[in-house]
Amino acid sequence: MSSFDPVNPTLVDVFPDEHDGYPDHLAAEDTRDNLMAAAGEASRDFPDALWIEPKDWPDKARDNDKYKTWPMNFVDRYTNQDPTHECTCHSLTRCMEGARNRQRGISFPDGPKKNHRYTESAESGSVWISPLSVYNEANPRQWGGANVRQVMEIACRRGALPDKIQPRDYGFKHALQGTTGRGNNNQSTGPWAAVKDMPQGWQETADWFKPLEVIFPESWEQAVCLVLHGMLVGVGRNGHAIPWGMWNPSEQVMAYPDSYDVTRYDSLRTVKSAWQGSFAIATMTAPDDWFKPAG
Amino acid sequence: MRLISTALLLLFFRPALGQIHLSEEKITSPVLCEAWVDVPAGGESSVKWTSGPELKIRVSKDTKHIAFGALPGPRIAKLIAEIQTDQVVTFPEFVPGPKYPPKGDDKTDFTVVPRTVRIPGQTVKHELTFAIDEGKPPIQPPPPVPVTPPGPTKGTAATYIYEKDNTAPPAAVQSGLHQLNKKGVLATLFEEDTKDGDGDVPDLYKVPLAAAQKAGLPSLVVTAGDTVLKVVPNPTTEQQVLEAIAP
Numbered sequence: 001m002s003s004f005d006p007v008n009p010t011l012v013d014v015f016p017d018e019h020d021g022y023p024d025h026l027a028a029e030d031t032r033d034n035l036m037a038a039a040g041e042a043s044r045d046f047p048d049a050l051w052i053e054p055k056d057w058p059d060k061a062r063d064n065d066k067y068k069t070w071p072m073n074f075v076d077r078y079t080n081q082d083p084t085h086e087c088t089c090h091s092l093t094r095c096m097e098g099a100r101n102r103q104r105g106i107s108f109p110d111g112p113k114k115n116h117r118y119t120e121s122a123e124s125g126s127v128w129i130s131p132l133s134v135y136n137e138a139n140p141r142q143w144g145g146a147n148v149r150q151v152m153e154i155a156c157r158r159g160a161l162p163d164k165i166q167p168r169d170y171g172f173k174h175a176l177q178g179t180t181g182r183g184n185n186n187q188s189t190g191p192w193a194a195v196k197d198m199p200q201g202w203q204e205t206a207d208w209f210k211p212l213e214v215i216f217p218e219s220w221e222q223a224v225c226l227v228l229h230g231m232l233v234g235v236g237r238n239g240h241a242i243p244w245g246m247w248n249p250s251e252q253v254m255a256y257p258d259s260y261d262v263t264r265y266d267s268l269r270t271v272k273s274a275w276q277g278s279f280a281i282a283t284m285t286a287p288d289d290w291f292k293p294a295g
Numbered sequence: 296m297r298l299i300s301t302a303l304l305l306l307f308f309r310p311a312l313g314q315i316h317l318s319e320e321k322i323t324s325p326v327l328c329e330a331w332v333d334v335p336a337g338g339e340s341s342v343k344w345t346s347g348p349e350l351k352i353r354v355s356k357d358t359k360h361i362a363f364g365a366l367p368g369p370r371i372a373k374l375i376a377e378i379q380t381d382q383v384v385t386f387p388e389f390v391p392g393p394k395y396p397p398k399g400d401d402k403t404d405f406t407v408v409p410r411t412v413r414i415p416g417q418t419v420k421h422e423l424t425f426a427i428d429e430g431k432p433p434i435q436p437p438p439p440v441p442v443t444p445p446g447p448t449k450g451t452a453a454t455y456i457y458e459k460d461n462t463a464p465p466a467a468v469q470s471g472l473h474q475l476n477k478k479g480v481l482a483t484l485f486e487e488d489t490k491d492g493d494g495d496v497p498d499l500y501k502v503p504l505a506a507a508q509k510a511g512l513p514s515l516v517v518t519a520g521d522t523v524l525k526v527v528p529n530p531t532t533e534q535q536v537l538e539a540i541a542p
Contacts, residue, residue: 047460060466067470067533105455105472105483124476159492208492213459229463282459283486288498290481295492 021087026147030277072111072245089131090259121167125290133161159210237274450517456507471536
């Protein structure tokens with residue numbers, strides 16, 4: 001995986017007409033101020049120490065290629081939400097998982113791969129988080145989507161549950177199916193579960209999977225810098241929410257693991273128009289034992 | 296097991312002495328033997344036997360300690376006694392029972408177990424003398440066996456600790472951590488303000504965090520359990536991370 005590789009143009013700026021997980025009326029609420037308010041104590045401004053001059057982006061990209069430290073390298077699975085409206089939560093939970101794996105010090109050389117499970121996922125204690133466990137509170141009606149503000153507030157307040165499918169047995173007391181959509185070999189699927197239907201006492205497990213520090217960029221360049229530093233940048237645009245995971249200096253596109261078992265790209269034009277509703281999770285709650293992640 | 300045919304249990308009821316004798320016989324094959332002796336308070340008993348994997352000795356509540364010795368060899372006093380003999384054949388191992396010292400009217404059984412089988416065709420005579428002392432100083436134990444000091448300890452964990460407002464962990468350092476993880480070392484990033492699900496500093500990071508805050512952030516802290524082995528201030532290369540873990 002090289003960030004300088006040419007990309008398939010059919011995968012750039014793909015916004016399916018039928019997708020409506022991030023409707024315009026909800027997207028309008030995702031201003032930077034609203035998102036920071038939603039994150040509460042977790043919200044952070046962009047630290048000056050993370051700034052990289054745009055002229056230095058190619059060198060930093062080469063470093064990431066060499067050392068496998070792109071945000072995409074901290075993502076060990078795709079999810080598949082088809083045909084649900086859960087995109088904001090698939091994007092959010094990829095950001096949570098990526099941040100957690102970055103803390104864990106493990107990277108996956110080729111990023112997510114369809115129908116593939118890395119042995120390192122089990123060996124390192126990677127945990128897969130259920131998007132449904134956040135979406136069910138963001139939109140109790142199931143259909144119609146949600147915005148970043150809603151799901152960010154929920155995750156920062158009470159965390160999320162692990163998926164019922166994990167790379168190894170962690171002995172979780174509480175878990176939830178990942179999606180009511182298609183799912184895949186690394187994501188469980190199941191019926192709709194309202195918050196009241198979640199397993200009793202679920203909050204004590206969800207506390208262990210919560211964003212602690214969330215950075216909100218003030219420019220598209222800052223968003224690129226966050227990606228260059230290995231942090232997925234979650235963003236909603238054009239009816240769909242996704243996590244930016246690798247900047248391509250040659251093609252000037254941003255790669256992301258889309259919640260349809262595929263990697264796609266946003267053009268520079270899209271990046272410049274979408275960054276205002278973006279965020280990067282800098283840190284997640286850490287376990288006392290990486291192989292007993294919920295204590 | 297079979298008992299030796301001659302009288303085995305001869306108990307002298309003199310206040311300070313008890314004895315048990317086993318017959319001497321020429322050993323033609325490994326023989327199991329069991330003998331019992333009751334040793335009164337302040338008593339002394341000796342045991343002489345020619346064979347057997349076990350010698351069980353029962354002591355009463357007033358027993359202070361047991362001394363075993365083989366004549367004419369030295370006497371050794373300790374709860375777990377190794378019987379030394381001048382016949383290099385058998386070294387019984389003495390294991391006290393769970394009730395030593397015995398309470399009330401309880402009695403404690405001790406099992407003395409030979410470690411090797413006696414050589415057939417040889418006549419072996421061992422006499423075991425043990426004494427019950429009251430207030431006498433214990434016999435000095437044999438000098439301790441010299442222990443080779445352990446070698447330098449290799450780290451089992453490496454933590455890069457930083458404050459995100461001031462530092463972005465270098466890609467090379469992150470790669471180094473990944474390499475260490477592949478070698479079985481728990482190598483992780485830890486941002487200074489990170490908490491666990493209970494809102495506390497994770498147990499795993501309390502010691503390295505304290506060491507890093509003392510040394511200054513960012514630092515790579517190498518630990519083995521709760522022992523800090525090394526602190527590398529502000530590492531920037533993969534090699535610095537990999538070399539930090541070496542003993």
